[in-house]
Amino acid sequence: AQKVTQAQTEISVVEKEDVTLDCVYETRDTTYYLFWYKQPPSGELVFLIRRNSFDEQNEISGRYSWNFQKSTSSFNFTITASQVVDSAVYFCALSVAFFGNEKLTFGTGTRLTIIP
Amino acid sequence: GAGVSQSPRYKVTKRGQDVALRCDPISGHVSLYWYRQALGQGPEFLTYFNYEAQQDKSGLPNDRFSAERPEGSISTLTIQRTEQRDSAMYRCASSPGGAKGFGQPQHFGDGTRLSIL
Numbered sequence: 001a002q003k004v005t006q007a008q009t010e011i012s013v014v015e016k017e018d019v020t021l022d023c024v025y026e027t028r029d030t031t032y033y034l035f036w037y038k039q040p041p042s043g044e045l046v047f048l049i050r051r052n053s054f055d056e057q058n059e060i061s062g063r064y065s066w067n068f069q070k071s072t073s074s075f076n077f078t079i080t081a082s083q084v085v086d087s088a089v090y091f092c093a094l095s096v097a098f099f100g101n102e103k104l105t106f107g108t109g110t111r112l113t114i115i116p
Numbered sequence: 117g118a119g120v121s122q123s124p125r126y127k128v129t130k131r132g133q134d135v136a137l138r139c140d141p142i143s144g145h146v147s148l149y150w151y152r153q154a155l156g157q158g159p160e161f162l163t164y165f166n167y168e169a170q171q172d173k174s175g176l177p178n179d180r181f182s183a184e185r186p187e188g189s190i191s192t193l194t195i196q197r198t199e200q201r202d203s204a205m206y207r208c209a210s211s212p213g214g215a216k217g218f219g220q221p222q223h224f225g226d227g228t229r230l231s232i233l
Contacts, residue, residue: 004158033219045159045207045224052219091158097218101172102211103149104222106158 002027002094006107013082014115021077021110023092032096034075039089087114120225122208128231131200137193137228139208147213149222150183150193153205165191166213198232205229
């Protein structure tokens with residue numbers, strides 16, 4: 001079975017500070033994908049990024065960066081110079097393929113509040 | 117529209133009634149998933165369709181829950197004899213699946229907020 005743990009339930013930072021959201025996963029499969037989704041106050045789920053289990057390169061997209069480390073089973077998400085618009089609940093998720101079924105296992109989410 | 121569309125956005129009904137929730141996936145997407153999200157929690161998997169075939173229903177809580185996708189496009193999740201514990205956000209997601217390969221992101225609809233009185 002798969003498991004995703006987001007130990008940080010809520011985080012508050014002052015605008016322009018950097019913040020890192022932690023994600024730890026468990027799976028026995030060697031081939032899997034990791035995802036981050038954003039759920040703003042309006043409620044929709046927005047896809048941010050995916051990584052496959054064979055690619056440990058870190059990725060940067062503007063103010064966002066992701067650090068994937070298989071040795072610690074972690075896939076952490078850093079926002080640099082945070083902005084009020086970053087306030088949202090962020091979910092980390094994991095999928096393994098089984099005959100095309102890539103159902104996602106989500107963590108419980110981290111609620112991020114950026115204080116102006 | 118280009119995204120996943122769900123209807124209704126909100127549904128309030130009395131305990132014991134049946135409800136049907138609709139999902140219209142992104143055109144051409146082969147894979148369709150249903151999830152349920154309780155307040156303060158992440159979405160939890162309910163069922164998966166590959167075209168019209170329901171290939172995994174392991175997440176459906178009990179036999180009051182059923183889903184179909186008869187023509188491989190629009191899907192309906194039905195809850196019979198609703199109970200208060202069924203109150204949640206029900207989300208549908210689709211992805212290209214098939215020959216597009218493993219790991220394509222799932223795109224979610226805005227969900228149906230179901231409240232059982």
